[in-house]
Amino acid sequence: MANLKEVKNRIKSVISTQQITKAMKMVAAAKLRRAQDRIIQMRPYANKLSVILSNVSSGVEDDTVNEYAEVRPVKKVLLVVITSDRGLCGAFNSNICKTASSLIKEKYQDQNDNSNVYILPIGKKGLDYFKKRNYPIIEDYVTLFGHLNFDEVRKAAEMAMNGYKSGEFDAVELVYNEFKNVATQILRKEQFLPIAPPAEEEKETSVTNVDYIFEPSKEIIIEELIPKSLKVQFYKALLESNASEQGSRMTAMDKATENASELLKELRLTYNRTRQAAITKEILEIVGGAEALASN
Template sequence: MPSLKEVRSRISSIISTQQITKAMKMVAAAKLRRAQDSIIQMRPYAQKLSEMLSTVAAGAELAAESPYNQVRPVERVLLIVITSDRGLAGAFNTNVIKEALSLINSRYAEQARRGNVEILAIGKKGAEAFQRRGFTVNTTYIDTFLALSFAKVRTAAEEVMNAFTAGKYDQVLIVFNEFKNVATQIIRSEQFLPIVSAPTHSATKTANVNYIFEPSEEEIITEMIPKTLKIQLYKAVLESNASEHGARMTAMDKATDNAGELLKELKLVYNRTRQAAITKEILEIVGGAEALKN
């Protein structure tokens, strides 16, 4: 049985840990509120922009000729892996890294064997994980979440788009956590380039309609496709940002509860140890008194 001093030390340590996890939960909750508002406001815009592009592209031959639509044999692959900069968020980072590795092993094993799979890491945890595994990692944007803004994500998107049109990559995918609620994040892997045609119901209905374009058809398509791609990446980053704070809030809440349970157990141990020590002292006093009598 541990001594009273050891138990007191453990109780003190766990109380300090519980205070820290409570504070981290409150910070995550405050950040989550802002991040959740951002992604909820972004989703309708991103969805409508994609629908508009699908509708216009259904009646425009130029969309198929866009450099971002060019399908080539997949020799070189880029994975945009979005993780967080810090841990203490449960399985948030682990799940994204596992999904990315699963994609590589199942779909791009041959390309990976030749060293033709590269990683663009948004977030430090993903960069560290893939560097340890020997992948070529672009770490230019690992600090994106330090001051998250559309301008920073747009720069990353433009770099990837330019690399694709230059033939450096034949396929680009995004792997990230989609925010559902505080307790649930859904792992997503979306093809970024070449653009995947996903015609909506409205696009199918209007596929045979002759459009009048103002300004020109070429100008509209040329402007909309890059903008849609930038918004797609920004939306994925916002989804991941909200998911991170939700995951951290949940993890810290569970850690606080676990610390409370452990405190209850340790207090029982402390009381039992204290009672045993008192009983032992009483027995020693009684034994000494009996010895004096004899």
């Protein structure tokens, strides 16, 4: 059994850790509120923009060229892996990295064998994971979460879009966590480029007969809408990930605080038992000494 000093030191250590986890939970809760508000405000705009684009593009002649929808043989792939800059958020980062690795093995193994799978990590945890595994990495946009706004994110989206247009990449995919609630995040593997045509069911449900007036022309408007929609989609993925990160961290710190409380109960019980055993031992020694003296 541990001595009293060791148990007392452990109790102090656990109390200190519990104070830290409580503080981190409160900070995560404050950040979550702001991140949740941003993504809730963003979703209707992004969804409406997608619907307008579907409505407008549905009537465009077949010979209209959409350079972002051009399907070609996939030789080089860009994977945008969205993680966090810091840990202590449960399995948030490990799930994303494992999902990205599984996507490479299942869908792009041939390209990976030729070192043609490029990683654009957003978040330092993703950078560390893929750097250790010697993937070709584009490090220019790792720290976007330090100043998360549309202007900064737009640059990363444009880099991916320009790389696709120029033929540097033949496919671009996003891997991120979609925010559902504080305790639940949904892993998403989303094809960013080429733009996938909507399924027949989606066409029936999302495309409505709206009589638009086009100025100067439908084709020119689509040329403006598509890049805008792609950048908004990219930004939305980062907002989803940011809210998911704070929710995951808040949950993890809440569980850590509860575990610390349970551990404190056990340690205090152990401390009391150890102290009682020490007192009992001292009493027995005194009684034994008294009996020895009496017998003499």
